[in-house]
Amino acid sequence: MKRKLVMALSGAYVLFMAILAIYYHTQDLSFKSVIAIGGVICGAIPLLLTFFKKIQFNLPIVISYLIFLLGSQFLGSLMGWYGLGWWDTFMHVISGVILAYTAIALYERLTHRSAGHEISPWLVFLFTLSFAVFGGVVWEIYEFSTDQLFGQTLQGGGNTDTMTDLIADTLGGLVIATIAGVRTKIKKQ
Structure with missing residues:
Protein backbone atom coordinates (compact mmCIF):
# COMPACT_ATOMS: atom_id res chain seq x y z
CA MET A 1 0.00 0.00 0.00
CA LYS A 2 2.70 2.46 1.04
CA ARG A 3 4.81 1.62 -2.02
CA LYS A 4 1.83 2.14 -4.34
CA LEU A 5 1.05 5.49 -2.72
CA VAL A 6 4.67 6.66 -3.15
CA MET A 7 4.59 5.55 -6.79
CA ALA A 8 1.27 7.32 -7.37
CA LEU A 9 2.31 10.61 -5.73
CA SER A 10 5.73 10.64 -7.36
CA GLY A 11 4.24 9.68 -10.72
CA ALA A 12 1.64 12.45 -10.46
CA TYR A 13 4.35 15.04 -9.74
CA VAL A 14 6.50 13.76 -12.63
CA LEU A 15 3.52 13.90 -15.00
CA PHE A 16 2.58 17.41 -13.80
CA MET A 17 6.11 18.71 -14.36
CA ALA A 18 6.40 16.94 -17.74
CA ILE A 19 3.21 18.65 -18.92
CA LEU A 20 4.60 21.99 -17.71
CA ALA A 21 7.92 21.32 -19.48
CA ILE A 22 6.11 20.70 -22.76
CA TYR A 23 3.87 23.74 -22.27
CA TYR A 24 6.79 26.07 -21.48
CA HIS A 25 8.78 24.65 -24.40
CA THR A 26 5.91 25.40 -26.81
CA GLN A 27 5.71 28.95 -25.39
CA ASP A 28 9.47 29.48 -25.98
CA LEU A 29 10.08 29.87 -22.24
CA SER A 30 13.28 27.81 -22.18
CA PHE A 31 14.31 28.72 -18.60
CA LYS A 32 10.97 27.59 -17.19
CA SER A 33 11.07 24.51 -19.41
CA VAL A 34 14.47 23.53 -17.98
CA ILE A 35 13.15 24.00 -14.41
CA ALA A 36 10.18 21.76 -15.22
CA ILE A 37 12.53 19.11 -16.67
CA GLY A 38 14.48 19.33 -13.41
CA GLY A 39 11.15 18.75 -11.67
CA VAL A 40 10.63 15.58 -13.67
CA ILE A 41 14.06 14.30 -12.60
CA CYS A 42 13.70 15.29 -8.93
CA GLY A 43 10.15 13.95 -8.76
CA ALA A 44 11.27 10.61 -10.17
CA ILE A 45 13.72 10.00 -7.30
CA PRO A 46 11.12 8.55 -4.85
CA LEU A 47 9.68 6.52 -7.72
CA LEU A 48 13.10 5.04 -8.50
CA LEU A 49 13.85 4.37 -4.82
CA THR A 50 10.73 2.18 -4.55
CA PHE A 51 12.64 -0.46 -6.54
CA PHE A 52 15.34 -0.74 -3.85
CA LYS A 53 14.26 -2.90 -0.94
CA LYS A 54 17.08 -1.80 1.40
CA ILE A 55 16.50 1.96 0.99
CA GLN A 56 12.85 2.57 1.79
CA PHE A 57 12.05 5.96 3.27
CA ASN A 58 8.97 6.40 5.37
CA LEU A 59 5.91 7.95 3.82
CA PRO A 60 6.06 11.32 5.69
CA ILE A 61 9.60 11.94 4.35
CA VAL A 62 8.53 11.16 0.77
CA ILE A 63 5.42 13.34 1.01
CA SER A 64 7.44 16.16 2.62
CA TYR A 65 9.99 15.90 -0.19
CA LEU A 66 7.31 16.12 -2.90
CA ILE A 67 5.65 19.09 -1.13
CA PHE A 68 9.09 20.71 -0.91
CA LEU A 69 9.58 20.20 -4.66
CA LEU A 70 6.17 21.74 -5.31
CA GLY A 71 7.10 24.73 -3.13
CA SER A 72 10.56 25.24 -4.55
CA GLN A 73 10.21 24.31 -8.21
CA PHE A 74 6.60 25.10 -9.02
CA LEU A 75 5.71 27.90 -6.62
CA GLY A 76 9.21 29.31 -6.15
CA SER A 77 10.74 29.17 -9.62
CA LEU A 78 7.84 28.78 -12.04
CA MET A 79 5.24 30.92 -10.26
CA GLY A 80 7.76 33.53 -9.09
CA TRP A 81 7.39 33.18 -5.32
CA TYR A 82 11.15 33.50 -4.92
CA GLY A 83 10.56 37.14 -5.78
CA LEU A 84 8.82 37.53 -2.40
Missing part, protein backbone atom coordinates in the same frame (compact mmCIF):
# COMPACT_ATOMS: atom_id res chain seq x y z
CA GLY A 85 12.22 37.66 -0.73
CA TRP A 86 11.50 35.40 2.24
CA TRP A 87 10.38 32.34 0.24
CA ASP A 88 13.94 31.23 -0.60
CA THR A 89 15.02 31.36 3.04
CA PHE A 90 11.86 29.53 4.13
CA MET A 91 12.48 26.79 1.56
CA HIS A 92 16.06 26.37 2.81
CA VAL A 93 14.87 25.97 6.41
CA ILE A 94 12.42 23.31 5.21
CA SER A 95 15.20 21.70 3.18
CA GLY A 96 17.38 21.46 6.29
CA VAL A 97 14.52 19.84 8.20
CA ILE A 98 13.81 17.28 5.46
CA LEU A 99 17.51 16.47 5.05
CA ALA A 100 17.84 15.99 8.82
CA TYR A 101 14.89 13.60 8.90
CA THR A 102 16.43 11.77 5.93
CA ALA A 103 19.67 11.47 7.91
CA ILE A 104 17.77 9.95 10.82
CA ALA A 105 16.06 7.48 8.50
CA LEU A 106 19.42 6.51 6.96
CA TYR A 107 21.01 6.21 10.39
CA GLU A 108 18.24 3.90 11.59
CA ARG A 109 18.51 1.70 8.50
CA LEU A 110 22.30 1.55 8.28
CA THR A 111 23.22 0.88 11.91
CA HIS A 112 22.86 -2.52 13.50
CA ARG A 113 19.88 -2.70 15.87
CA SER A 114 22.04 -3.83 18.79
CA ALA A 115 24.31 -0.81 18.38
CA GLY A 116 21.50 1.58 19.30
CA HIS A 117 22.29 1.56 23.01
CA GLU A 118 26.02 1.98 22.43
CA ILE A 119 25.92 5.02 20.14
CA SER A 120 26.40 8.41 21.70
CA PRO A 121 23.56 10.96 21.40
CA TRP A 122 26.27 13.41 20.29
CA LEU A 123 27.09 11.17 17.32
CA VAL A 124 23.43 11.11 16.30
CA PHE A 125 23.28 14.89 16.70
CA LEU A 126 26.47 15.46 14.66
CA PHE A 127 25.51 13.00 11.92
CA THR A 128 22.05 14.51 11.54
CA LEU A 129 23.29 18.10 11.54
CA SER A 130 26.22 17.33 9.23
CA PHE A 131 23.96 15.58 6.73
CA ALA A 132 21.58 18.56 6.61
CA VAL A 133 24.40 21.10 6.27
CA PHE A 134 26.17 18.98 3.65
CA GLY A 135 22.97 18.88 1.58
CA GLY A 136 22.79 22.68 1.72
CA VAL A 137 26.45 22.99 0.72
CA VAL A 138 25.97 20.66 -2.26
CA TRP A 139 22.99 22.76 -3.37
CA GLU A 140 25.00 25.99 -3.14
CA ILE A 141 27.81 24.37 -5.16
CA TYR A 142 25.20 23.49 -7.78
CA GLU A 143 23.91 27.08 -7.84
CA PHE A 144 27.43 28.52 -8.11
CA SER A 145 28.45 26.05 -10.83
CA THR A 146 25.30 26.69 -12.85
CA ASP A 147 25.86 30.45 -12.63
CA GLN A 148 29.50 30.14 -13.68
CA LEU A 149 29.10 27.54 -16.42
CA PHE A 150 25.78 28.53 -17.95
CA GLY A 151 25.47 32.22 -17.13
CA GLN A 152 22.44 31.76 -14.88
CA THR A 153 21.57 33.89 -11.85
CA LEU A 154 20.64 31.30 -9.25
CA GLN A 155 22.76 33.16 -6.68
CA GLY A 156 20.85 36.36 -7.23
CA GLY A 157 22.18 37.97 -4.08
CA GLY A 158 25.74 36.65 -4.46
CA ASN A 159 27.55 35.89 -1.20
CA THR A 160 24.67 37.24 0.91
CA ASP A 161 22.22 34.84 -0.79
CA THR A 162 24.60 31.90 -0.37
CA MET A 163 25.30 32.57 3.31
CA THR A 164 21.63 33.20 4.12
CA ASP A 165 20.72 29.91 2.43
CA LEU A 166 23.44 27.99 4.31
CA ILE A 167 22.41 29.52 7.65
CA ALA A 168 18.76 28.61 6.95
CA ASP A 169 19.72 25.01 6.03
CA THR A 170 21.80 24.81 9.21
CA LEU A 171 19.00 26.15 11.42
CA GLY A 172 16.47 23.68 10.01
CA GLY A 173 18.93 20.82 10.50
CA LEU A 174 19.92 22.04 13.96
CA VAL A 175 16.35 21.87 15.27
CA ILE A 176 15.88 18.27 14.12
CA ALA A 177 19.42 17.21 15.12
CA THR A 178 18.80 18.53 18.63
CA ILE A 179 15.53 16.61 18.86
CA ALA A 180 17.24 13.44 17.55
CA GLY A 181 20.11 13.77 20.02
CA VAL A 182 17.79 14.31 22.99
CA ARG A 183 15.57 11.43 21.86
CA THR A 184 18.61 9.15 21.64
CA LYS A 185 19.74 10.19 25.12
CA ILE A 186 16.29 9.48 26.56
CA LYS A 187 16.23 6.03 24.92
CA LYS A 188 19.61 5.18 26.47
CA GLN A 189 18.34 5.84 30.00
Whole structure:
Protein backbone atom coordinates (compact mmCIF):
# COMPACT_ATOMS: atom_id res chain seq x y z
CA MET A 1 0.00 0.00 0.00
CA LYS A 2 2.70 2.46 1.04
CA ARG A 3 4.81 1.62 -2.02
CA LYS A 4 1.83 2.14 -4.34
CA LEU A 5 1.05 5.49 -2.72
CA VAL A 6 4.67 6.66 -3.15
CA MET A 7 4.59 5.55 -6.79
CA ALA A 8 1.27 7.32 -7.37
CA LEU A 9 2.31 10.61 -5.73
CA SER A 10 5.73 10.64 -7.36
CA GLY A 11 4.24 9.68 -10.72
CA ALA A 12 1.64 12.45 -10.46
CA TYR A 13 4.35 15.04 -9.74
CA VAL A 14 6.50 13.76 -12.63
CA LEU A 15 3.52 13.90 -15.00
CA PHE A 16 2.58 17.41 -13.80
CA MET A 17 6.11 18.71 -14.36
CA ALA A 18 6.40 16.94 -17.74
CA ILE A 19 3.21 18.65 -18.92
CA LEU A 20 4.60 21.99 -17.71
CA ALA A 21 7.92 21.32 -19.48
CA ILE A 22 6.11 20.70 -22.76
CA TYR A 23 3.87 23.74 -22.27
CA TYR A 24 6.79 26.07 -21.48
CA HIS A 25 8.78 24.65 -24.40
CA THR A 26 5.91 25.40 -26.81
CA GLN A 27 5.71 28.95 -25.39
CA ASP A 28 9.47 29.48 -25.98
CA LEU A 29 10.08 29.87 -22.24
CA SER A 30 13.28 27.81 -22.18
CA PHE A 31 14.31 28.72 -18.60
CA LYS A 32 10.97 27.59 -17.19
CA SER A 33 11.07 24.51 -19.41
CA VAL A 34 14.47 23.53 -17.98
CA ILE A 35 13.15 24.00 -14.41
CA ALA A 36 10.18 21.76 -15.22
CA ILE A 37 12.53 19.11 -16.67
CA GLY A 38 14.48 19.33 -13.41
CA GLY A 39 11.15 18.75 -11.67
CA VAL A 40 10.63 15.58 -13.67
CA ILE A 41 14.06 14.30 -12.60
CA CYS A 42 13.70 15.29 -8.93
CA GLY A 43 10.15 13.95 -8.76
CA ALA A 44 11.27 10.61 -10.17
CA ILE A 45 13.72 10.00 -7.30
CA PRO A 46 11.12 8.55 -4.85
CA LEU A 47 9.68 6.52 -7.72
CA LEU A 48 13.10 5.04 -8.50
CA LEU A 49 13.85 4.37 -4.82
CA THR A 50 10.73 2.18 -4.55
CA PHE A 51 12.64 -0.46 -6.54
CA PHE A 52 15.34 -0.74 -3.85
CA LYS A 53 14.26 -2.90 -0.94
CA LYS A 54 17.08 -1.80 1.40
CA ILE A 55 16.50 1.96 0.99
CA GLN A 56 12.85 2.57 1.79
CA PHE A 57 12.05 5.96 3.27
CA ASN A 58 8.97 6.40 5.37
CA LEU A 59 5.91 7.95 3.82
CA PRO A 60 6.06 11.32 5.69
CA ILE A 61 9.60 11.94 4.35
CA VAL A 62 8.53 11.16 0.77
CA ILE A 63 5.42 13.34 1.01
CA SER A 64 7.44 16.16 2.62
CA TYR A 65 9.99 15.90 -0.19
CA LEU A 66 7.31 16.12 -2.90
CA ILE A 67 5.65 19.09 -1.13
CA PHE A 68 9.09 20.71 -0.91
CA LEU A 69 9.58 20.20 -4.66
CA LEU A 70 6.17 21.74 -5.31
CA GLY A 71 7.10 24.73 -3.13
CA SER A 72 10.56 25.24 -4.55
CA GLN A 73 10.21 24.31 -8.21
CA PHE A 74 6.60 25.10 -9.02
CA LEU A 75 5.71 27.90 -6.62
CA GLY A 76 9.21 29.31 -6.15
CA SER A 77 10.74 29.17 -9.62
CA LEU A 78 7.84 28.78 -12.04
CA MET A 79 5.24 30.92 -10.26
CA GLY A 80 7.76 33.53 -9.09
CA TRP A 81 7.39 33.18 -5.32
CA TYR A 82 11.15 33.50 -4.92
CA GLY A 83 10.56 37.14 -5.78
CA LEU A 84 8.82 37.53 -2.40
CA GLY A 85 12.22 37.66 -0.73
CA TRP A 86 11.50 35.40 2.24
CA TRP A 87 10.38 32.34 0.24
CA ASP A 88 13.94 31.23 -0.60
CA THR A 89 15.02 31.36 3.04
CA PHE A 90 11.86 29.53 4.13
CA MET A 91 12.48 26.79 1.56
CA HIS A 92 16.06 26.37 2.81
CA VAL A 93 14.87 25.97 6.41
CA ILE A 94 12.42 23.31 5.21
CA SER A 95 15.20 21.70 3.18
CA GLY A 96 17.38 21.46 6.29
CA VAL A 97 14.52 19.84 8.20
CA ILE A 98 13.81 17.28 5.46
CA LEU A 99 17.51 16.47 5.05
CA ALA A 100 17.84 15.99 8.82
CA TYR A 101 14.89 13.60 8.90
CA THR A 102 16.43 11.77 5.93
CA ALA A 103 19.67 11.47 7.91
CA ILE A 104 17.77 9.95 10.82
CA ALA A 105 16.06 7.48 8.50
CA LEU A 106 19.42 6.51 6.96
CA TYR A 107 21.01 6.21 10.39
CA GLU A 108 18.24 3.90 11.59
CA ARG A 109 18.51 1.70 8.50
CA LEU A 110 22.30 1.55 8.28
CA THR A 111 23.22 0.88 11.91
CA HIS A 112 22.86 -2.52 13.50
CA ARG A 113 19.88 -2.70 15.87
CA SER A 114 22.04 -3.83 18.79
CA ALA A 115 24.31 -0.81 18.38
CA GLY A 116 21.50 1.58 19.30
CA HIS A 117 22.29 1.56 23.01
CA GLU A 118 26.02 1.98 22.43
CA ILE A 119 25.92 5.02 20.14
CA SER A 120 26.40 8.41 21.70
CA PRO A 121 23.56 10.96 21.40
CA TRP A 122 26.27 13.41 20.29
CA LEU A 123 27.09 11.17 17.32
CA VAL A 124 23.43 11.11 16.30
CA PHE A 125 23.28 14.89 16.70
CA LEU A 126 26.47 15.46 14.66
CA PHE A 127 25.51 13.00 11.92
CA THR A 128 22.05 14.51 11.54
CA LEU A 129 23.29 18.10 11.54
CA SER A 130 26.22 17.33 9.23
CA PHE A 131 23.96 15.58 6.73
CA ALA A 132 21.58 18.56 6.61
CA VAL A 133 24.40 21.10 6.27
CA PHE A 134 26.17 18.98 3.65
CA GLY A 135 22.97 18.88 1.58
CA GLY A 136 22.79 22.68 1.72
CA VAL A 137 26.45 22.99 0.72
CA VAL A 138 25.97 20.66 -2.26
CA TRP A 139 22.99 22.76 -3.37
CA GLU A 140 25.00 25.99 -3.14
CA ILE A 141 27.81 24.37 -5.16
CA TYR A 142 25.20 23.49 -7.78
CA GLU A 143 23.91 27.08 -7.84
CA PHE A 144 27.43 28.52 -8.11
CA SER A 145 28.45 26.05 -10.83
CA THR A 146 25.30 26.69 -12.85
CA ASP A 147 25.86 30.45 -12.63
CA GLN A 148 29.50 30.14 -13.68
CA LEU A 149 29.10 27.54 -16.42
CA PHE A 150 25.78 28.53 -17.95
CA GLY A 151 25.47 32.22 -17.13
CA GLN A 152 22.44 31.76 -14.88
CA THR A 153 21.57 33.89 -11.85
CA LEU A 154 20.64 31.30 -9.25
CA GLN A 155 22.76 33.16 -6.68
CA GLY A 156 20.85 36.36 -7.23
CA GLY A 157 22.18 37.97 -4.08
CA GLY A 158 25.74 36.65 -4.46
CA ASN A 159 27.55 35.89 -1.20
CA THR A 160 24.67 37.24 0.91
CA ASP A 161 22.22 34.84 -0.79
CA THR A 162 24.60 31.90 -0.37
CA MET A 163 25.30 32.57 3.31
CA THR A 164 21.63 33.20 4.12
CA ASP A 165 20.72 29.91 2.43
CA LEU A 166 23.44 27.99 4.31
CA ILE A 167 22.41 29.52 7.65
CA ALA A 168 18.76 28.61 6.95
CA ASP A 169 19.72 25.01 6.03
CA THR A 170 21.80 24.81 9.21
CA LEU A 171 19.00 26.15 11.42
CA GLY A 172 16.47 23.68 10.01
CA GLY A 173 18.93 20.82 10.50
CA LEU A 174 19.92 22.04 13.96
CA VAL A 175 16.35 21.87 15.27
CA ILE A 176 15.88 18.27 14.12
CA ALA A 177 19.42 17.21 15.12
CA THR A 178 18.80 18.53 18.63
CA ILE A 179 15.53 16.61 18.86
CA ALA A 180 17.24 13.44 17.55
CA GLY A 181 20.11 13.77 20.02
CA VAL A 182 17.79 14.31 22.99
CA ARG A 183 15.57 11.43 21.86
CA THR A 184 18.61 9.15 21.64
CA LYS A 185 19.74 10.19 25.12
CA ILE A 186 16.29 9.48 26.56
CA LYS A 187 16.23 6.03 24.92
CA LYS A 188 19.61 5.18 26.47
CA GLN A 189 18.34 5.84 30.00
